[in-house]
Amino acid sequence: MKIEIWSDVACPWCFIGKRRFETALNAFPHKDSVEVQWRSYQLDPTLPEHYDGTELDYLVERKGMDRAQLMGMLGHVKEAAEGEGLHYKFDGVVVANSFNAHQLIHLAAAHGTSDAVKEALLSAHFEHGADIGNRDELVSIGTQAGLSAVDINEALDTDKYAADVRHDFAEARALGVTGVPFFVLDRKYGISGAQPADVFAQALEQAWLEANPLTMVNANGADSAEACGPDGCAI
Template identity: 65%
Template sequence: MKVEIWSDVACPWCFIGKRRFEAALADFEHKDGVEVHWRSYQLDPTLPAHFDGTETQYLSQMKGMPEPQVRQMFEHVKAQAAGEGLAFDFDKIVVANSFTAHRFLHLAKEHGLGAEAKEALLSGHFEKGEDIGDIEYLVCTGAALGLDEREVRDALEGNRFAEEVRADIAEARALGITGVPFFVLDRKYGISGAQPAEVFSQALKQAWAERSPLTVLAGPAGSADGPACGPEGCD
């Protein structure tokens, strides 16, 4: 079964949703048969490479909300994150455009390290105050994951994987996705937002049941086969 997850590195609920989905997947009896694919999305593609201000100031300006109201919103998100074992620090966040980070994630995915890279960038952004728009940080992160530093630097200083990021975003638009995280199971079921783990568990079970081969029930005599017709004729 294929699960595609559209998310943005700069989205706090995406990190929380990742944890909740992972908790559900860990308890899923068919987890070894599930392929997870991380897809790119940008909440604010118009954001400059770096915003000269805090996360509070940025969201206050973007949403037209008073800063005290933004900080109150942050406290709610922090509490939800803490419930999933995450230590968000909104005062440390470096506000940066996430496009380069998404290109890095595509590079990591090409090397089979997409999930590890996603975790590293989300943690770096929300827990450690790292600059996800800084190529040096991304090169160091790649090296820590086992990627070749020169390959990472060449890719990010150039334009490699830009089309892949844009394609992910365009596909999200085509599917009607307007917010993240958004989870798509076998292109049949969609789950919007950082739902409780129980919601993901039920969705995984339902999607798996509908794609699995039929269980053939035995007849009264215990045989699985009853009289039937086939290409060779009838019994």
């Protein structure tokens, strides 16, 4: 079973959604048969490589949102994150364009380490105040996750994975994705948002049963055998 997850490194609910999904996946009996693919999405492609201001300033100035309302909203998100063992520090978040971070994730996917790099980027951005638009920060995050600094610099110098990132954007539009995180199971089921772990668990079970239906085996060609049901037992 394949699960594609569209998300943005700059999305606070995406990290929370990752944790809740992982809780469900880790309890899923067929976990080893599940392939997870991280897909790219940008909440604001127009952001400069670096924005001078806090997360709150950015949302007020660029999105026109009310400061007092935003403070309450960020408090709610922070509380939800704490519930998943995450420690957001919105006052220290560096607002930056996430395009190159997405290229780094695609590079990591080519080396089989996309989940580790995705995790490191989200944690660096929301918990440690790292600038995900800064080349040196991306190299540091990537190398700590096992990638080569030479490969990272080459990929970013040449925009090696830019087309793949943009392809993910186009796929999201084609699927009607308007917000993230967004989970797609076997291209049949979609889950929008950082849903509770039990919602992910139910979806995993449903998708698995549909992809792997139970086949009945009748011994000796018999249509039925002795069994008990709601109306009693066969004699």
